[in-house]
Amino acid sequence: MDIVESIMKVLAAGLLLGAGIPALFALGMRAEAAGEGELVTSTGGKNPALKYLGYFLVGLAVLIIIVGILWVTRQTLLYYFDLRIFPDFAYK
Template sequence: MHYVEAILKVLAVGLVLGAGLPGVFALGLVAYSRGAGGAEADGTTTAPHPALKALGLLLFAFVAAVIVIAILYITKGTIIHHFGVNPVPFLP
């Protein structure tokens, strides 16, 4: 039963980071591009929407933070060995 739990945990993390994080990035792209305004194909223009641009930037920052924290978590042992500092003390 221990192996089944471990496999399910790996599957869940893989789904969240493998499909969820690119999905959040795509939502950020959509929000940012719709918030930018500009000219449409038929020649009409749309006004910028600052809230959508801010949402897009917030989603980009979230994705970047997750990537940086993941890299620090993966290299935690090496950083502790060389510098004596735990870069992610909030993670076990």
């Protein structure tokens, strides 16, 4: 059962990161467009709340990508620059 449990964890992480981040970005773009009143299905003028929600979602997607790149390169950053970005448990 340990193998099945491990496979399910990898599958869940892959779905979350592989499809979740692009979906988050797409929702952010859609919310920003709706906030600007640029969508055909938009029922009215500008909605600043949707516009800022879109900015937040796109920014969150970009932040997740940056943290992911830093996580992958953490050992290299430690080796070449003696730079520890994450807590000590990440380097053991």
